[in-house]
Amino acid sequence: MIPVDRMLLSSLMLFFVAGAHAADGQKVFTQGGAQPGATACLACHGADGLGLAAAGFPRLAGLSAGYVRKQLEDFRSGARANPVMQPLAKALSDEEIQAVSQTLAAMPAPAPPPLTRSAPAEGVGARLALRGAWERQVPECVTCHGPGGVGVGEAFPPLAGQPAAYLAGQLNAWRDGTRRNDPNDLMGHIAKALTPEEITAVADYFAKIDSQEGKP
Missing domain, CATH: 1.10.760.10 (Cytochrome c-like domain)
Structure with a gap:
C-alpha cells in the first residue's frame, strides 16, 4: 500500500x-x-x-x-x-x-438603457428594433436580444453599442446565406425579409444607443 x-x-x-x-x-x-x-x-x-x-x-x-x-x-x-x-x-x-x-x-461593458416595445419608435431602425415587421413574420429585435439590445443568454448576443458596420455585415451575411451558425437559422429567416435599407437602419439604431442618457 x-x-x-x-x-x-x-x-x-x-x-x-x-x-x-x-x-x-x-x-x-x-x-x-x-x-x-x-x-x-x-x-x-x-x-x-x-x-x-x-x-x-x-x-x-x-x-x-x-x-x-x-x-x-x-x-x-x-x-x-x-x-x-x-x-x-x-x-x-x-x-x-x-x-x-x-x-x-x-470584462466590464456599458449597460444599454432598457428600451422595450413601449418606447417611442421613430424611424425605420427603431420600428424594426422595437416593433418588428410582423406582416413579414419579423419579430422586434428586443424580443430575443433583450431590452435595449442588452443580449440574452448564450444564443442572443448584445446589439447595443456594437459598430453599425459589424451589425450590418452580419445581417447581410445571414441574408445571403454565408452565415448560418445560429439556432434553427432564425436570423437567416429574419435577415432575408429585410431590405438593404432596413438592415442599414436597424444597425445604425443599435450602434447609436446612448447608454448614459437612455436614448437612441
Whole structure:
C-alpha cells in the first residue's frame, strides 16, 4: 500500500502541474495564444475589449462566455466564415478558448438603457428594433436580444453599442446565406425579409444607443 503522505504529495504535484499548464485567458487576450497564429484579441477588439467601431471590430467585453466560446469553435470548424478569425481560432487550444471566453465575459461593458416595445419608435431602425415587421413574420429585435439590445443568454448576443458596420455585415451575411451558425437559422429567416435599407437602419439604431442618457 502507498503511504497516505505519499498519496497526498502525489495529488498535490498533479494539482500544481495541472495549474501550471492551465490556459490564462487574460494572457490570450493581451498577448495571444501559445501558437504563433493565435494573435492577441486586443489588437483588433481594443485594450478594453469594447471594439474598434471605426474598423468595424465588435465589442467582446461582457459577452456571454458560452456565446464567445461557440463563435470561436465555429470559426475553428468553419461553421462560421471569416478570413481573420478562422486561422486565429484554429491556432487556439480548447483550453485557451475556454479561458479567454471566461475572461471576456468578466470584462466590464456599458449597460444599454432598457428600451422595450413601449418606447417611442421613430424611424425605420427603431420600428424594426422595437416593433418588428410582423406582416413579414419579423419579430422586434428586443424580443430575443433583450431590452435595449442588452443580449440574452448564450444564443442572443448584445446589439447595443456594437459598430453599425459589424451589425450590418452580419445581417447581410445571414441574408445571403454565408452565415448560418445560429439556432434553427432564425436570423437567416429574419435577415432575408429585410431590405438593404432596413438592415442599414436597424444597425445604425443599435450602434447609436446612448447608454448614459437612455436614448437612441
